Amino acid sequence: MRLSRYFMPILKENPKEAEIVSHRLMLRAGMIRQQSQGIYSWLPLGKRVLDKVNAIIRDEQNRAGAIELSMPTLQSAELWQESGRYDAYGKEMLRIKDRQDRPMLYGPTNEEMVTDIFRSSVKSYKDLPLNLYHIQLKFRDEIRPRFGTMRSREFMMKDAYSFDLTREAAEHSYNKMFAAYLRTFDRLGLRAIPMRADTGPIGGKLSHEFIILADTGESEVFCHKDFVDFDIPDDRTDFDSVEGLKSIFDKWTSLYAATSEMHDEAAFNAVPEGDRLSARGIEVGHIFYFGTKYSEPMGAKVQGPDGKEHFVHMGSYGIGPTRLVPAIIEASHDDNGIIWPASVAPFDVVVINMKAGDQACDDTCELIYAALTKAGKDVLYDDTDDRAGTKFATADLIGVPVQIIAGPRAVANGEVEVKDRKTGVRETMTIEAAINRFVA
Ligand code: P5A
Numbered sequence: 001m002r003l004s005r006y007f008m009p010i011l012k013e014n015p016k017e018a019e020i021v022s023h024r025l026m027l028r029a030g031m032i033r034q035q036s037q038g039i040y041s042w043l044p045l046g047k048r049v050l051d052k053v054n055a056i057i058r059d060e061q062n063r064a065g066a067i068e069l070s071m072p073t074l075q076s077a078e079l080w081q082e083s084g085r086y087d088a089y090g091k092e093m094l095r096i097k098d099r100q101d102r103p104m105l106y107g108p109t110n111e112e113m114v115t116d117i118f119r120s121s122v123k124s125y126k127d128l129p130l131n132l133y134h135i136q137l138k139f140r141d142e143i144r145p146r147f148g149t150m151r152s153r154e155f156m157m158k159d160a161y162s163f164d165l166t167r168e169a170a171e172h173s174y175n176k177m178f179a180a181y182l183r184t185f186d187r188l189g190l191r192a193i194p195m196r197a198d199t200g201p202i203g204g205k206l207s208h209e210f211i212i213l214a215d216t217g218e219s220e221v222f223c224h225k226d227f228v229d230f231d232i233p234d235d236r237t238d239f240d241s242v243e244g245l246k247s248i249f250d251k252w253t254s255l256y257a258a259t260s261e262m263h264d265e266a267a268f269n270a271v272p273e274g275d276r277l278s279a280r281g282i283e284v285g286h287i288f289y290f291g292t293k294y295s296e297p298m299g300a301k302v303q304g305p306d307g308k309e310h311f312v313h314m315g316s317y318g319i320g321p322t323r324l325v326p327a328i329i330e331a332s333h334d335d336n337g338i339i340w341p342a343s344v345a346p347f348d349v350v351v352i353n354m355k356a357g358d359q360a361c362d363d364t365c366e367l368i369y370a371a372l373t374k375a376g377k378d379v380l381y382d383d384t385d386d387r388a389g390t391k392f393a394t395a396d397l398i399g400v401p402v403q404i405i406a407g408p409r410a411v412a413n414g415e416v417e418v419k420d421r422k423t424g425v426r427e428t429m430t431i432e433a434a435i436n437r438f439v440a
Pocket of ligand 1: 108109110111140142149150151152153154155156157158159160202283284285286287288316317318319320321322323
């Protein structure tokens with residue numbers, strides 16, 4: 001992508017409305033734009049990051065056996081009247097009437113709709129287990145939308161829904177998502193700790209919030225500090241192994257970890273003082289087991305091996321991609337801007353032409369740009385005629401992991417500078433060596 005032809009509206013000044021660093025940097029880097037309170041457009045740079053986050057989420061959902069579909073954002077009120085949540089959900093639900101005066105709503109979550117899909121076509125235990133998910137926009141009329149896309153009214157969610165014949169089978173489905181979440185957040189460069197949490201309007205008695213420790217987090221959390229160094233299930237994890245997944249779940253729930261709503265002061269005080277971590281955190285995911293809460297009132301049942309009908313046991317599993325992007329920034333930035341983990345960076349490398357219009361600089365940059373693009377890298381080429389200082393500041397602000405800098409003096413020697421955004425270390429090397437770093 002040539003910067004001269006891209007759309008990346010950088011802000012020079014710090015936006016006054018932004019209270020936390022991720023919101024400030026997302027606005028300054030031209031990643032998002034607020035359209036109305038708590039409702040955002042994702043501009044091209046932001047969209048690239050969001051897409052990469054979603055690709056990792058999708059990959060790990062698929063690995064764990066979940067199957068992707070797509071459900072609508074607008075839902076009929078009737079389904080919610082069946083489950084009893086239409087009245088219970090309260091003011092957070094945006095209620096709409098269509099031209100026939102039929103009550104509709106912009107979905108805050110999809111338990112009812114997916115239960116309706118399930119009951120219409122699954123009739124036998126032989127079709128279980130089943131886990132259906134999608135990545136889709138939701139709307140919650142939050143009383144205090146804030147911090148940009150961290151807590152917005154319209155936001156994206158990956159929501160998965162599992163169906164099983166028995167409670168034991170449903171626990172295995174829960175453990176699959178539990179392990180998939182640990183892997184997902186790790187691949188996003190984050191350390192997320194599962195904590196016992198309040199189930200709120202989704203319901204049920206068992207749930208875990210996945211929390212990233214951050215001073216700017218909205219949740220108050222308490223946990224054993226060993227969680228910070230626990231091993232993540234690797235890519236040989238067998239998602240069909242009941243014992244294997246149970247042992248991952250048992251290990252990751254063996255020590256104290258709870259959000260403030262579920263906090264048990266006495267149990268926390270039993271943790272040796274030096275091991276106690278009391279901090280603030282960002283909830284980036286939340287998984288639930290709620291048994292037959294929706295299947296019973298909505299009549300979602302299957303025939304079991306005993307020939308009898310059984311209401312299915314369900315769970316639901318949410319991740320917030322539009323919250324994850326600012327959460328990653330909260331965890332990874334410096335005074336100059338964002339530092340993206342390579343897995344979600346909007347571009348793999350930025351090529352900076354320090355003297356656009358100078359033949360040697362132009363030729364060198366074009367050569368590098370073409371070679372890296374051909375190698376399948378996402379390359380941003382700063383071919384604008386801005387001052388070198390402005391270009392460096394922009395490259396640091398948008399946080400691309402590697403910068404290749406081509407200035408007249410180095411280029412005259414057949415060389416460029418390669419800068420690592422995270423460490424700030426700069427190395428001079430031949431043009432060929434710079435290319436080979438990515439191609440080899
Ligand atoms: C689980 C999937 C649910 O809605 N139903 C379907 C269950 N869970 S949840 O905890 O309420 O939300 C899941 C995740 O969505 C993100 N999230 C938000 N992100 C940005 N702005 C918001 N207002 C917002 N509300 C929820 C969080 O990451 C949450 O863990």
